[in-house]
Amino acid sequence: MAQTSTLRQLGFNARLGLTLIVLTLLGGLTVSGIYMKMHHDNRDEQPGLTMNDIRGHYAGVNVPSPLLGAIERGHPETQSNEARKVLTDWLKGDRISEDYDNLDLGDMSPAEIIYNDCVSCHSAQSTGPDAYPQVPLDYFDQVKSIAFASDIRPVNTEVLAASTHTHAISLAVMALVTGGLLLLTGWPRGLTNLFVLLMGLGLAMDIGGWWLARVNGTVVPMIVVGGFIFAASTGLSLLLVVLDLWRPKHP
Numbered sequence: 001m002a003q004t005s006t007l008r009q010l011g012f013n014a015r016l017g018l019t020l021i022v023l024t025l026l027g028g029l030t031v032s033g034i035y036m037k038m039h040h041d042n043r044d045e046q047p048g049l050t051m052n053d054i055r056g057h058y059a060g061v062n063v064p065s066p067l068l069g070a071i072e073r074g075h076p077e078t079q080s081n082e083a084r085k086v087l088t089d090w091l092k093g094d095r096i097s098e099d100y101d102n103l104d105l106g107d108m109s110p111a112e113i114i115y116n117d118c119v120s121c122h123s124a125q126s127t128g129p130d131a132y133p134q135v136p137l138d139y140f141d142q143v144k145s146i147a148f149a150s151d152i153r154p155v156n157t158e159v160l161a162a163s164t165h166t167h168a169i170s171l172a173v174m175a176l177v178t179g180g181l182l183l184l185t186g187w188p189r190g191l192t193n194l195f196v197l198l199m200g201l202g203l204a205m206d207i208g209g210w211w212l213a214r215v216n217g218t219v220v221p222m223i224v225v226g227g228f229i230f231a232a233s234t235g236l237s238l239l240l241v242v243l244d245l246w247r248p249k250h251p
C-alpha cells in the first residue's frame, strides 16, 4: 500500500530548502521546551518543573506549609504534645518570623524546640539511619523555606489572553503546515492521518485547558497531556517529513 510521495518528486533545491526549514523548526521546538521548563520552574519552591508549578500558573494553588504538614502527621513520634502544640500554633499564626526565637518564650520558643527535637536528625551534619540531612533545620533560613504556606496566584487574564493570541495562532499555523507536509509524504495514510489528529487534539487540549483550568483546577493534567501529545506528534511528524524528503525515489 505504498503511497506516492509528492515531496520526494520535488527538485533538489526545494527538498534541501524544506529540510533546512524543518530542522530549524525542530530546533525552535526544542528551545521552547527548555524555555518552558525554566519559566515554570520553582514557582512552588520545589526544584524542577513540578505539577504544582503548572497548576499554580494556570489554576492557582495553595501549597500548605511542609513543616506544619510533618508535625500534623505526628512527626517525629518522640515529640512531647506540649512542644508539638507550640510548633503547631506558631506555624498557624502570623508571627512566624517574629516568634521563631522570641526570648519571652524561653525553652518553649520554636527555635529551642527545633534545636532540641529536630536538629539531631535534621542537620547537614546528621548521620545515621534515621538522619534526614536533606531537610536541614539548623538555621532560620532553612526553617523559613518550609515554614510558610504558599499561595500561588494564577496568571492574570490579560497575560493569558496575550499568550493565547500568540500561541493559538502560531502553533495552529505550525501544525497546519506540518500536517500539510506530512500528508504530502509517502508514509502510510493510516499513520499520517493519525498524526494529524493527534496534533489537533493535543493543541486543542493544551490551549483550551489554559482557560478551562481557571474555572476548574482538575483539568490541569489535560494541559500537560495535551502539550505532550502536541509536542511529540509535531516533532515526530517533522522527522517523518525530513526522512521522506530523502528516501530513495525507487526503493
Ligand code: HEC
Residues within 6 Å of the ligand: 066, 067, 070, 071, 075, 076, 079, 113, 114, 117, 118, 119, 120, 121, 122, 130, 131, 132, 135, 146
Ligand atoms: C529521628 C530522626 C528525626 C527527628 C528527631 C525528626 N525528623 Fe523530620 N524527618 C526524619 C526523616 C527520616 C524524614 C524523612 C522520612 C519522612 O518523611 O518521615 C523526615 C522528614 C521530615 C519532613 C518532611 C520533609 C519532606 O521532604 O517533606 C519535615 C518537614 C520534618 N521531617 C520536620 C521535622 C521537625 C520539625 C522535627 C522536629 C520537631 C523533626 N522533623 C524531627 C527524621 C527525623
